[in-house]
Amino acid sequence: MATSNPTVLQFSPSSTSVSAKVHPLVVFNICDCYVRRPDQAERVIGTLLGSVLPDGTVDIRNSYAVPHNESSDQVALDIDYHHNMLQSHLKVNPKEVIVGWFSTGFGVTGGSALIHEFYSREVTNPVHLTVDTGFSNGETSIKAFVSVSLSLGDQQLAAQFQEIPLDLRMVEAERTTMVDKLPNDLEGMEASMERLLALIDDVYKYVDDVVEGRIAPDNNIGRFISDTVNSIPKISPSAFDRLVNDTLNLCLLEMAEFETAISDLRDRERERMGCGGNEVFTLVITFSVALITYKCNRLCQCPSQARLPISSSSVSANGFKPIVNIPMDRLKTTPKKRQILSLYILI
Amino acid sequence: MANTMARSFLQVAATEEVAPPLRVVQIEGLVILKIIKHCKELSPALVTGQLLGLDVGSVLEVTNCFPFPIRDEDEEIEADGANYQLEMMRCLREVNVDNNTVGWYQSTLLGSFQTVELIETFMNYQENIRRCVCIIYDPSKSSQGVLALKALKLSDSFMELYRNNNFTGEKLREKNLSWVDIFEEIPIKVSNSALISAFMTELEADSPVTQCDFDRLQLSTNPFMERNVEFLIECMDDLSMEQQKFQFYYRNLSRQQSQQQAWLQKRRTENMARKAAGEELLPEEDPSNPIFKPIPEPSRLDSFLITNQISNYCNQINGVAGQSFSKLYLMKALHEN
Structure with a gap:
């Protein structure tokens, strides 16, 4: 008996070379949804929004929870809710489409296949993201899966979930949310500088140790350090002095100018209120004062000799981007611009 | 929950x-x-x-x-x-x-x-x-x-004023409200x-x-600074426009007042003459006369807001300049070594 209709046992799709990127907002949102889940619910599930990048990476950028009901053998998903929410999200950002779904809990469970099937109808090859909110292994586990279905001919037999690599980009979250209080300009600066100094100290110490033979030298690190040192551009001392002083004066001028402008505005507002004094005239005086300050500054070329308590090595650690980025051409034009501004206001 | x-x-x-x-x-x-x-x-x-x-x-x-x-x-x-x-x-x-x-x-x-x-x-x-x-x-x-x-x-006091849409100098003085009191930062x-x-x-x-x-350690802050200054210049323009409006208003007001004075003077001499002649006195106020019509005072809201903006730009420039200082010193130290 020859089979007229050969049935083939096959996986589809056969290749699963995708990876996924998760925006921290998604993790935050999932955690928030879990905290706010209904009393009796064990887990929350929801839709993931994002886009598929040209290289096949799934970029997960947004998410929302979808109410659902789960018993031992069936899962009920609020499809209306899902569609409403999707419509609303598309209004704000039409570029974000469904890319998959998420669920809390460790790994894939039985009901997952059913939900996954539903999402397969919405989008081809959805991604399933699991976030273990229970810390069942004692550590965080965020995993992404795609499903591969095992079929015999036209008949589907089973679905297999394959884990795919996941890229957690936490840059932004680090930047913002791990602080209690928002630092102001200078506080942030101070923190950054302290970290930079610590790094330089570390490298300095490392180099010393190597030189004195206390640590075995590592060529890779050595190359890194020398690259970093070389990335500082060579500027002749006089040129550099001029550069620094120019910029310093610029800053000084600006600070002086605007400090006076602000305090002036404030005072005047108080005494004037209602008597329509000659504001323009006062501004002229303010800015002339500032202009004079600026001129004086330029004349004495105030040699700014303050030093930072810094070790004598000018290197920074592994992969540290060179901070030297002074835009030379800009510096030349700006002082002129400043004067134009002052003149402008004088007129 | x-x-x-x-x-x-x-x-x-x-x-x-x-x-x-x-x-x-x-x-x-x-x-x-x-x-x-x-x-x-x-x-x-x-x-x-x-x-x-x-x-x-x-x-x-x-x-x-x-x-x-x-x-x-x-x-x-x-x-x-x-x-x-x-x-x-x-x-x-x-x-x-x-x-x-x-x-x-x-x-x-x-x-x-x-x-x-x-x-x-x-x-x-x-x-x-x-x-x-x-x-x-x-x-x-x-x-x-x-x-x-x-x-x-x-601020509460500002909202009250805004509800009555009353931004004349007199009201503002009464409330002691200046441009710093419009917004409260929390x-x-x-x-x-x-x-x-x-x-x-x-x-x-x-x-x-x-x-x-x-x-933060990026040294080039000039584009940011320049844009700030550009905006600032625009604001200054706006402010001087507002100022001109006020000057115009005050000029008109003083002209009106001198007209009123002149009219009053005239009326008084006329009344003196009438008194001497034993005639009935004319009233010293004449609401129908156009020179007694009050000139509407321009609202100060705009100039307040512009002042607020200016102060905002100034603060930003200040902040950036302050940061640049530190960065420059750091850079200098790095270079000297």
Whole structure:
């Protein structure tokens, strides 16, 4: 008996070379949804929004929870809710489409296949993201899966979930949310500088140790350090002095100018209120004062000799981007611009 | 959850008579991320969204938010927007998100947010909810490693004046209100649920430097500075325009006053003559005369707002200049070594 209709046992799709990127907002949102889940619910599930990048990476950028009901053998998903929410999200950002779904809990469970099937109808090859909110292994586990279905001919037999690599980009979250209080300009600066100094100290110490033979030298690190040192551009001392002083004066001028402008505005507002004094005239005086300050500054070329308590090595650690980025051409034009501004206001 | 909510509503109801002043705005990290995402993705377009949360005593908790689609002039679409808002709030309530509007957020460009529209929106919100806050996010500043978030509200005395639409010099003097008193900035506190904190601690990369540090130590601040100064110049222009309006008004006023004086003088001599002649005296006031018609005083709101903007730009320039100082000294030290 020859089979007229050969049935083939096959996986589809056969290749699963995708990876996924998760925006921290998604993790935050999932955690928030879990905290706010209904009393009796064990887990929350929801839709993931994002886009598929040209290289096949799934970029997960947004998410929302979808109410659902789960018993031992069936899962009920609020499809209306899902569609409403999707419509609303598309209004704000039409570029974000469904890319998959998420669920809390460790790994894939039985009901997952059913939900996954539903999402397969919405989008081809959805991604399933699991976030273990229970810390069942004692550590965080965020995993992404795609499903591969095992079929015999036209008949589907089973679905297999394959884990795919996941890229957690936490840059932004680090930047913002791990602080209690928002630092102001200078506080942030101070923190950054302290970290930079610590790094330089570390490298300095490392180099010393190597030189004195206390640590075995590592060529890779050595190359890194020398690259970093070389990335500082060579500027002749006089040129550099001029550069620094120019910029310093610029800053000084600006600070002086605007400090006076602000305090002036404030005072005047108080005494004037209602008597329509000659504001323009006062501004002229303010800015002339500032202009004079600026001129004086330029004349004495105030040699700014303050030093930072810094070790004598000018290197920074592994992969540290060179901070030297002074835009030379800009510096030349700006002082002129400043004067134009002052003149402008004088007129 | 429901329990604490009920309690907080009770508290609010109990303290309705003596509403404590708003001290802190407590924002969830989730909300900040959502705001940043929305503002950044659609930058440079300016966007808005709604804040949801709870009002607990002197703390306003912002626990969630959702973005508004970019508005069109079309009326039909505007109605659509209202529907969207209701729909979104209904949906979020279903997944147990606090569905209590506490204000709105908006993005801005270099802090140029102090406009009449902002005040109007604020007044609209204020009519419906007792305590409302506006969160301003500046995406342009984030490239410098600063999280430019601000929580603002209008001061009570300003709102009272605005309701009566009364911005004459006299009223302002009476209230002792100057341009600094229009907006009140409220300190922001960031909070995260324990679950999120746990996740973040685990996931956070163990590197000694962050992207934020790179951004902060960037030496080129001039583009930012230049744009600030450009905006500042524009503001100065506007301010001097406003000033001219006032000068015009005062010139008119003094001319009118001298006319009135002249008229009065004339009337008096005429009356003296009539008295001498034994005739009936003419009244010393004549409302029908056009020179007695009061000239409307121009509103000071605009000039106040412009002054606010100027001060804002000045502060930003100041901040950047201060940072540049430190950076330059650091650079110098590096170079000398």
